[in-house]
Amino acid sequence: MSRALQMQFVAATTAVDQLPESPAEIAFLGRSNVGKSSLLNAIAGQRLAQVSATPGRTQVLTCFQVERSGSTLVDCPGYGYAQVAKSQRKGWLPMLENYLLDRENLVKALLLLDGEIGPTESDLHMLEWLRTHDVATALVATKRDKIKPSQRERRRIDVAKACAVDIGDVAWVSASEDFGIGALREQIRDWLSL
Numbered sequence: 001m002s003r004a005l006q007m008q009f010v011a012a013t014t015a016v017d018q019l020p021e022s023p024a025e026i027a028f029l030g031r032s033n034v035g036k037s038s039l040l041n042a043i044a045g046q047r048l049a050q051v052s053a054t055p056g057r058t059q060v061l062t063c064f065q066v067e068r069s070g071s072t073l074v075d076c077p078g079y080g081y082a083q084v085a086k087s088q089r090k091g092w093l094p095m096l097e098n099y100l101l102d103r104e105n106l107v108k109a110l111l112l113l114d115g116e117i118g119p120t121e122s123d124l125h126m127l128e129w130l131r132t133h134d135v136a137t138a139l140v141a142t143k144r145d146k147i148k149p150s151q152r153e154r155r156r157i158d159v160a161k162a163c164a165v166d167i168g169d170v171a172w173v174s175a176s177e178d179f180g181i182g183a184l185r186e187q188i189r190d191w192l193s194l
């Protein structure tokens with residue numbers, strides 16, 4: 001098993017220019033409730049980011065520093081959740097887009113998809129936006145434990161197909177069953193040159 005990534009909280013902000021300087025950064029993106037905060041915690045091996053059964057809780061960019069390196073992982077606000085007030089959505093979607101376009105140290109946007117329900121329209125919209133703007137993106141399907149073992153292979157094929165990528169281009173994880181977490185950690189170390 002791979003070692004947990006030692007991380008600590010450094011900032012939570014809606015102002016992109018208030019994020020700390022960092023040599024390399026990875027953004028955790030995805031719909032509300034997809035499991036961004038849970039995945040971050042699994043990678044850290046401790047409870048750092050707030051996990052909530054109420055979608056739309058993380059409304060700010062929450063930044064964690066990987067100890068010693070100064071590199072950072074950012075938990076982004078979830079998109080596509082209807083109960084978040086329209087006025088609020090209006091504010092943070094441009095914020096999120098600015099962040100993704102302007103953050104020069106961003107080495108990868110991890111786009112999380114709910115493995116149980118597959119990519120939604122808003123996920124595909126986000127993926128299209130990332131591709132259009134040339135944001136380096138990696139796909140992660142979450143909550144693998146929620147899919148019947150007999151259906152996992154089919155789901156792997158369907159998710160990859162919907163996103164127009166090869167099957168191997170979607171990393172499957174379960175934060176609750178610690179599946180795929182070690183491999184993703186190694187990828188993250190690689191992307192951050194740790």
Ligand SMILES: Nc1nc2c(ncn2[C@@H]2O[C@H](COP(=O)(O)OP(=O)(O)OP(=O)(O)O)[C@@H](O)[C@H]2O)c(=O)[nH]1
Nearest residue numbers: 032033034035036037038052056057058078175176
């Ligand atoms: N079964 C299962 N549930 C999970 C997994 N990951 C997250 N969850 C659950 O999904 C819900 C949402 O998880 P979060 O990590 O808070 O999701 P989020 O993407 O950070 O949501 P927002 O902050 O609202 O954008 C919680 O009830 C988690 O316990 C997983 O791998 N398996």
Ligand SMILES: [Mg+2]
Nearest residue numbers: 036037050058
């Ligand atoms: Mg969250």
